Amino acid sequence: MSLTLNDLMVILVEPSATQQKIVTRYLNNLGIHRITPVTSGREALDLMVGYAPDLVISTFYLPDMTGTDLVHRMRETDSIGDTAFMLISSETRFRYLDPIRQAGAIAILPKPFTQDSLRIALGSTLEYLDPQALNLGSYDPESLHVLLVDDSGFARKHLRKTLTDMGLEIFTEANNGKEAMELLESNFFDLIVTDYNMPEMDGEALVNHVRANSSQSSIPIIMVTSEERESRLAAIQQAGVSAICDKPFEAGNIRTLLQQLFSEN
Structure with a gap:
């Protein structure tokens, strides 16, 4: 029940x-x-x-x-x-x-x-x-490799728990965009979930790098951010992020975004 x-x-x-x-x-x-x-x-x-x-x-x-x-x-x-x-x-x-x-x-x-x-x-x-399981059509959630990028360990833990409860199992974590960029050079990922405000390289710079310079340029990217300034959010969207989700985020919103993104791929 x-x-x-x-x-x-x-x-x-x-x-x-x-x-x-x-x-x-x-x-x-x-x-x-x-x-x-x-x-x-x-x-x-x-x-x-x-x-x-x-x-x-x-x-x-x-x-x-x-x-x-x-x-x-x-x-x-x-x-x-x-x-x-x-x-x-x-x-x-x-x-x-x-x-x-x-x-x-x-x-x-x-x-x-x-x-x-x-x-x-x-x-x-x-x-x-009590989250609902993900329904990604032809994609198996358990086999998807997710890159979590956030300088807050608390935030990464919260995201990981939420996604795990939905059925995702394979995660790699990075503290900032620079670490994520290095991981992308030697690993294949199915999804990136990233913060915006981070040291070394922020989320916008990471998205720009992935879209312009990475061999994984078409990978879905969800940005989960507390950023409130409209000008910065507009720049993030122009950089090619797949979806933006506010912090605090609703688990149901993340599930809906994932189902939409993977039904389009």
């Missing part, structure tokens, strides 16, 4: 009693009742030692740490490293939110948020926890 919202066990990390009530009410309205509220990051981490939730929902500013600290400590702990994480916060500055995107957050919701936006984010959570 497929996982439903009623099945989810949630830890809610929110020091404000008022905000706790608002989020809890919205979750209850959507069918989620197994909710454990805590007021600090340390409480949440201690609770997770003996209780593995399906989802952690946290605000950004906590009395003892930030939401970034919390999700990073989760990702560094094997037993809870893949736990779904959602941020609900009034913080909007890129430099604060990007590390959370890179750590594989399911969603980042602004305060104030609506019940409908929470419902959509929870749908992404279900897809992450």
